[in-house]
Amino acid sequence: MKVEMICTGEEVLLGQIVDTNAAWVANALMDIGIEMQHRVTVGDRMQDLVDAFRERSQHADVIIVNGGLGPTTDDMSAAAMATAKGEQLVENKEWISRLEAWYQRSGRQMPESNRKQALLPQSAVMVDNPVGTACGFRVKLNNAWLFFTPGVPFELKQMINEQFIPFIQNELGAKTNTKITKLLTIGQGESALQDQLSTLSLPDGIELGYRSSMPHIDVKIFARGDQAINKLAKVTKVIKANLGDVVVATERATLAEEIHHRLFQSGISLALAESCTGGLLASQLVDFPGSSSYLHHGLVTYSNESKVQLLGVKPQTLDDHGAVSIKTVEEMAEGVRGLLDSDYALATSGIAGPDGGTDEKPVGTVAIALAVKGGGVHSQMLKFPIKKRDIIRGVSAAVAYDMLRRALLGEAVIVDYPSYYRYPK
Template structure:
């Protein structure tokens, strides 16, 4: 079964906004073993939309169309689809009633322009949008089902998860059972990981895929068919043994999520003192509901004065070793842990760039410490040739992994690969 996507919108085509919907849905489909063959982006021009609907519907089995269902004059997806089929637009009475009820419930008067969202091609089948005013629909043209969704991300994602993916699965009577297992890694690039795994003999029906979203590389194992799925746990074990410490999580898209769950489950508390990461560690954690159950505080102690007055770092330590040093982050971690007697504390201090480096401590040099009840673990790493944002992201990932390993009672400081540790 051939699946494609058509992304609509002048702002997407011109690069004014980044099309996060397309990246998200491709990954969501892949998690279900569903591969997308092609994606097309087209602007808000009626003739172009009609042409792309007609052309791609001759090649694909299912086409996900995203955007162009709003109330304004440049929202043309419904009209273009009607023209592509040679049909009229007709009002969907069910959706008009939903619109009227939505505006009444929210104490608002419905603008006449919103009635446009109830107009669908004559042969269309309505697809419910449970969280918005844009009506989705699907319609058959040539060999393809075209499945229309709004562009608002939280509406789009809800409809994909609850309606589009189940629809795709229903269309294939001969669909082979697929299971996907994901391994999250840090410290090695795609080529290095591929070289390490290329000599592995994988069972028939099991394939590897890679996804880079720095600071992580995700390895995906696709098992197709019951026999391959049964062998998946054994293959995962072999791959973990081959890659060693660079594998940091199973079936998770971030170390923050892993650490968040660990801290909740073990009922441990955490404090954070950040310099070069500028709040990134704390921000990653508070993105998850329930983080107040363990996070005591997240302090951005950027200046030396703040390190001294807030965290109790000795001025002599800063004078003798500098702000970016194992001695300084050790005292930062111990100081922030002691403020509320947290079970754990993380601290970072580094040179994220693009300026500020020296011959001894070039841009990309970062010191990270983890303070625990039993002692403090500190290390200094170099991330050469990385952007400011990536240095911060890499530092955050290493800090999280140090905490993850401590919570698992594993060695806290390990050699990841191309992260160069300063002895």
């Protein structure tokens, strides 16, 4: 089955907003074993939309059209689809009733402009949108079903999960037994991962896919068909052994999610002292409900003065070794752990750039420490090859989490990641 996507909107086309919808849809399709074949972005111009619908519908089996279902004059998707088919727009009575009831429940008068959202091409089949006012619909044109979805992300996601995926699986025969295992990795590039795994002989029906979301790379193992599914666990074990320490979690989107899963309601407590990561470690954990069950506190000790006053770092340590040093992060970790006698504490200090580097400690140099109650301190200083500030901070947080993850599992806390250079102590 050939699935494509047409994204609409001037703001998307001109780069004024990042098209996260397209990336999310492509990933959701990959999760059920379907790869998107083609994607195009079209501005809010009637003829351009009509031309795109007519042209792509000759090549695809299914096209997801995203955006242009709102009440304003620049929302043209329904009208363009009607023009492409040579049909009239017809008011959908069911959707009008839904809109009126929705506004009545909220105690408001429905604006007249919202009636436009119930105008669908004459041959359209309505697609439910239970969380918004934009009516979805699908239409057959040439070889393809065009499936129209709202641009609001949470409305799109619900429609894809509840309406689109069942449609292509049940009505278009795309439903095959498929199972996917996702391995989360850090410390190795996408191409290097692929090269490393290219020597493996995979059984029929099993394929590998890769998705980069810095600082992580997902390795996806697709099994299609019952025979392949039966071999998936064994193949996954072989791949994990082949990749070694770069595999940091299974079926997790981030290392923060993995740490939350391991600490939530475990009775284990964590404290954080952050310099170069600037609260990123704490922020990623508190994204998850229930993080208060294990996170004691997170301190952003950016200045040397705060490291001394709040964490008890010795001024002599800073004078002798500098803020970005093994000795400093060890004292930071011990200091923040001791405030509430936490079970574990993480500390980071580094040079995230773009300035501040030296020949001895260039931009991308980061020191990380893990203090363990009754178990001393583990520390390392790494040099990351990428010089972008946000990536350096993100990778630093990921390595810190991985140190904690390994300690929780009773594994070696310090390991070598192929893409990162570790300074000797």
